[in-house]
Amino acid sequence: GENVEQHPSTLSVQEGDSAVIKCTYSDSASNYFPWYKQELGKRPQLIIDIRSNVGEKKDQRIAVTLNKTAKHFSLHITETQPEDSAVYFCAASMSGANSKLTFGKGITLSVRP
């Protein structure tokens, strides 16, 4: 089955700096890669996703890049703000009615004011 690795487990940046979170996946058949943000005690929120027919996608301060050859994808947050502090999960899945997401272990991002 699919295996999604996420490193490191924690990341601390200064407010205003950029943060990059990387994930690798193992199954070349995976073609959908979402990123979720989860604040303490709350639900995971879908913040951006990318499909395998696209190399990069951007939404305001957030972007995701995908390298299918190397089987890794990254979340880029620019101009970080304290409210970006949360746990970020990457995930991967294939298409189809029976598909399911495989999640990474999550990374705790801390933005220092």
Next chain:
Amino acid sequence: GAVVSQHPSRVICKSGTSVKIECRSLDFQATTMFWYRQFPKQSLMLMATSNEGSKATYEQGVEKDKFLINHASLTLSTLTVTSAHPEDSSFYICSARSQGASEQYFGPGTRLTVT
């Protein structure tokens, strides 16, 4: 759009009793719903996948007779934890997906405490 609700948000029950958690998609039809369990500072662990009108598919190691899942309509799935024990205490989260879509949207979670 894509709002998923979950009820209750918190529940405390005594050991040996059963607890039912509801997951609803409020503004879309969820042909597939997923139930996850999350321990503190850990990732989401998929327990089972339910398709409307079909029996749920359970992940390896998840007892289907203990965690009963019903997906009777396109907007409602329920998880019943039967004969709950303290080790069942956890954060249970559902997610929902519409037909043909890849995106999953999560409910707010239910904090279960078994005393």
